[in-house]
Each structure stands twice: as C-alpha cells, then as structure tokens.
Amino acid sequence: MKTPPTTLTDHDIAALGATEGSDSTLALLTAGQHTRRLLLLRVLLDAVDTADATPGPAAALARHHADLLENAERAAPDAARRVLFYSLTGPWAERCVKWLQPGAATAPGDGESAARDIAHLGSLAASAAAHADLSFTTGLTVHDGRVTLPTLGALRCPAPDGTAVTLTAGTGHLLLRAPGGSTAEILRDPTGAWYSDDPRWLVPHTLHGGPRPVLLDDLDPGRLANRSGPLAPAERAHWAALWHDALPLLGHGGDARAAELALLDCIVPLSGPPTGVGVNVGASHSSGTSPSAFGAVLASTPPTAADLAAGLAHELQHAKLCALTDLVRLHTAGDAPDYWAPWRPDPRPFNGFLHGVYAHLALAGFWQRLALALDDPAARDHAWAAHARCHAQVDAVLPVLRGSRRLTDAGRVFVDAIAARHEELRDPAPPHGHRIRATAYVETARTLWLRQHPRRTVT
Incomplete structure (x- = not known):
C-alpha cells in the first residue's frame, strides 16, 4: 500500500492558491490542525497539573477532570477526539492556558472568567469519556442556566452559576443530578445521538x-x-x-x-x-x-x-x-495596518490583506459558476453582479500583493496561483453593465478610503 504524503508540496500550495485542493491536501490541513490541538491540550493538562494555585476543592476537581480526559483519550482515542478536535474546544483551551499562566487573571472580571473556563474542563472531559464508553462519576457546574456537554447536548438547570451537578455515566447512558431537582437520564441511540424524555434536555x-x-x-x-x-x-x-x-x-x-x-x-x-x-x-x-x-x-x-x-x-x-x-510560512510581513482593501474601510495588515484577496477570489469563482448554472433571470443577474464586484476588488489590489518583497518562496507559489486563477475568471465575462458598475464601485471605495486616511497611500 502506498504511504500517503505527510507534507505539502509546491503543487499542493499552488492548488490551494487557486482556491482548489484535493481531498488529500485538505486532509493534510486537517491533520495539521489536529496535531496542533493535541499539543495545545497537552500544554493545558500540564498547566492544570503544575499550576501554582492554592490547594482546594476547585484545584482538586480540575485535576480529576484532567485525569478523566486523559483516560478517555487513552481508552478510545478516536471516540474521545470527537470532542478534543471539536472546533469550539480550541478557543476554550487557549483561554485556559492563558488563565493558568503565572500572573494571569489580574484584570477586573478575569477571575470569574477563568473559573468558568477551567470548570468547563469537566464538561469537556465528561463528553469525551461518554463518547469513549467509560463508566465514571464526576462533578460539573451550572453556567447560564444549563450544564453543557459539548457535542452531546445540554441540560437546563435553573440554578445560580457555579451550582454543582453530579454526573454518573455508564455504557450508553448518563444520569445528571442537580440539587433540589429530579435526576435526568440521557441515553444514546444506535446512531450515536444522546436523547432523553426529560424536557430539560436540549439536543444539538x-x-x-x-x-x-x-x-x-x-x-x-x-x-x-x-x-x-x-x-x-x-x-x-x-x-x-x-x-x-x-x-x-x-x-x-x-x-x-x-x-x-x-x-x-x-x-x-x-x-x-x-x-x-x-x-x-x-x-x-x-x-x-x-x-x-x-x-x-x-x-x-x-x-x-x-x-x-x-x-x-x-x-x-x-x-x-x-x-x-x-x-508553511507564506510571508515575513509584520502586523502594521498598511494596506488598502476595497472590501474593508480600515487599513489592513499584510496577513489580513492576503486573507481578503484569497476569500474574494473564491467568491468571484463561486458567483461566476452560479451565474452560469442558474435559470432564474433575477438570481442569475445577482450572481453576475456579485462575481463582477469580487473580481474587480481582487483586480485592484493584486499587483500590490504580487509585488510584495515579503513573500517567501512558498508564498510566491501561492500568490502566483492566485493571479493565475484570477486571470482564468475573466472568461466568461459578466454582462458589460456589471463590469462597469463593479469598476465604479471599487474606485469609489478607493476614493473614500483615501479621504478617511489622508496620510496614507493606497498600498
């Protein structure tokens, strides 16, 4: 069996620059993000273990949750990673790493935010362990009137934030017990979804x-x-x-x-x-x-x-x-907001400028293909107008992007592919009136930008 590639080639970078990319190339991007997430979570769990915090119930519970998460990942990594790799786990993990650094949580309100984020480790660990079919009992906390189990669902709990809830789990079932309330039973159906007859349970x-x-x-x-x-x-x-x-x-x-x-x-x-x-x-x-x-x-x-x-x-x-x-490093530019982008009123840093060009190039292609495929005259006309505007916006700033000395070799491959794809999208052209209006739209945006930023040139 042929071993799949593990690194991006210039061909892959060029395909991505053209707003394309094979399934294997997209899989490489995803694998890179998954590796990055695992490293971030490792940093987080190490920080929980070594945080210079006053010993107490909250710290002990956080370490218990960290152990539960690690046990789930060891027992059934593919199942647990449904939660670990879930998109919204990333921003939460980054915040927790920040909170657990020495000297963190010093701004007004940061202490409450940190406590809430670190408590969410329990919900995340419990969800991963439920996916992994572990039997366990742990404590969770109420926030915003509910206990949330990422990717599983949420239980309404009309109790103050921070109220303790006990979760007991076995194969295919969960029991959630809140003080003063009845126990909610949640079951897993054959498709893997978690459901309950309890009206408090919210299914994603x-x-x-x-x-x-x-x-x-x-x-x-x-x-x-x-x-x-x-x-x-x-x-x-x-x-x-x-x-x-x-x-x-x-x-x-x-x-x-x-x-x-x-x-x-x-x-x-x-x-x-x-x-x-x-x-x-x-x-x-x-x-x-x-x-x-x-x-x-x-x-x-x-x-x-x-x-x-x-x-x-x-x-x-x-x-x-x-x-x-x-x-892959595409450029060496800094964060100074020096660039005019006709889709934004504010000066953009180079990286944001590059992102905007790339996204609008893809939109130009999307709207062009849609215009060619649609039968409804009004919808087709709208698509041509959107294509013409996006194409004209990229056309106005592409010379600046191509002329940048901050591009790396890989960045040059990427931007050259952007330029080639932009040129391909000239044919078939939109109806002439759309091109005229799109050009006028971009020139108006340029004029307004220069009035708002008189000390800048259109870079």
Whole structure:
C-alpha cells in the first residue's frame, strides 16, 4: 500500500492558491490542525497539573477532570477526539492556558472568567469519556442556566452559576443530578445521538446532506457568539431549510466549494457580533472564523440560501489559509495596518490583506459558476453582479500583493496561483453593465478610503 504524503508540496500550495485542493491536501490541513490541538491540550493538562494555585476543592476537581480526559483519550482515542478536535474546544483551551499562566487573571472580571473556563474542563472531559464508553462519576457546574456537554447536548438547570451537578455515566447512558431537582437520564441511540424524555434536555441540531454531519451549535458556551440561549425550534428549522437549499448551490459553485464542506465541523448561529474572530460583514448578514476554532463558521441568519452558500465559501477559505500558514510560512510581513482593501474601510495588515484577496477570489469563482448554472433571470443577474464586484476588488489590489518583497518562496507559489486563477475568471465575462458598475464601485471605495486616511497611500 502506498504511504500517503505527510507534507505539502509546491503543487499542493499552488492548488490551494487557486482556491482548489484535493481531498488529500485538505486532509493534510486537517491533520495539521489536529496535531496542533493535541499539543495545545497537552500544554493545558500540564498547566492544570503544575499550576501554582492554592490547594482546594476547585484545584482538586480540575485535576480529576484532567485525569478523566486523559483516560478517555487513552481508552478510545478516536471516540474521545470527537470532542478534543471539536472546533469550539480550541478557543476554550487557549483561554485556559492563558488563565493558568503565572500572573494571569489580574484584570477586573478575569477571575470569574477563568473559573468558568477551567470548570468547563469537566464538561469537556465528561463528553469525551461518554463518547469513549467509560463508566465514571464526576462533578460539573451550572453556567447560564444549563450544564453543557459539548457535542452531546445540554441540560437546563435553573440554578445560580457555579451550582454543582453530579454526573454518573455508564455504557450508553448518563444520569445528571442537580440539587433540589429530579435526576435526568440521557441515553444514546444506535446512531450515536444522546436523547432523553426529560424536557430539560436540549439536543444539538445536526445538519445533514453534506460530506459529513455538521452541528448547528447554539448550546456550547464557547463565548464567541454572544448567545443568551438556544435557538427556538422555528429558528432551527429555518437554518435547516437554508442549509438544504445551500448545498446544491455550493455544488453549482464548483467541486472545490462542495469538497471544502468536509472541513466544516459546526455552524454557530450569531445573535450579536462575534468576539475574537475575523468578521465579514455584508449588507444582509455577517459571518466570521477564528484561527483557533478550525472548522467552525459563525454566522448571523442569512436571508437566502445563496447568501449562506457564499458565506460558507468565503469563511472556509479563511480556514484553509489559517491551516496552511500553520504548516508553511507564506510571508515575513509584520502586523502594521498598511494596506488598502476595497472590501474593508480600515487599513489592513499584510496577513489580513492576503486573507481578503484569497476569500474574494473564491467568491468571484463561486458567483461566476452560479451565474452560469442558474435559470432564474433575477438570481442569475445577482450572481453576475456579485462575481463582477469580487473580481474587480481582487483586480485592484493584486499587483500590490504580487509585488510584495515579503513573500517567501512558498508564498510566491501561492500568490502566483492566485493571479493565475484570477486571470482564468475573466472568461466568461459578466454582462458589460456589471463590469462597469463593479469598476465604479471599487474606485469609489478607493476614493473614500483615501479621504478617511489622508496620510496614507493606497498600498
């Protein structure tokens, strides 16, 4: 049997630069992120074990939870890693590592945030151990009126934050006991989903139909989405309908756009602006990604399935590029916000500039293919307009990107592929009126930017 490659070649980097990438290339990006997550969790568990904290029940419970997590990973690594590799585990783990560093938790409110994050280790460990079919008993805590078990579900508990809850687990079943309340029994069905007749139990909603199941996660307390509670049933149904209708549109948008859904772990519905993530704000909705939450897309409710499909196409480019730059250095530029990007009102650092070019190139291709595939005249016209705008935006700044002396050899391969793909997208051209309007749109954006930043040049 031929051994699969374990490193990216120039051919792989060029394919990614063209917003493509084979299944094996995408698998390499995912494997790199999984390795990074395991290293992060190892740092976290070591920090829990060695933290210079006052001995007490909280510290002892954290060490117990760390032991439970390690036992789950040793007993059934593939099952436990459903939780360890879950997208929203990443931002939480990074915060915990920060809290456990010497001198951390000194700002107002940090102590409460740190305690909450470290307590969540119990929920994560219990979820991993349940996936691994371990029998155990542990203590968990209530936050925001519920006890959340990532990827399994959540139990409503109308009790103050920090209230202790006891979880007892056996093969295929869980018992959750809260003070003053009845015990909730949760069972695992043959598909692996966890259900209960108890009306307090909230089941995560799963979106089906793509290359893998995707969670519509309105339960995990990841603190990225500023949610005050789970979605109403009608809201979940609306998201499911949008997802169902978006899948064929991503297929029309090209094989690469459909294949990239294999990277998607969850969609986190927004009820307010996301925190700590890169945000793409459009006229109708906003979306975002976080480098530490590989596979997660945060999004407000899009008005149409086409908007959802375009948002996913956009955000998954950011996920791909973040994963690529964790494996390969593409440039040596710093963080100074020196670059004009026609899709943003603020000056951008080089890395953000590169991300924007890459995402808008993918959108230009998506909308072009969609315009060629759609029968409805109004929808087709909208797609051509979106393609023309994205293509013109990339066209305006591509010379700056290609002329940068900060690109590494691998970065040059990547950017040359971007340029080649941009050139391919000139044919077939959109209707002439769309090109004229797109050019005027970009020039207006340039003029406004120079007025707002008079001491800068359009770099």
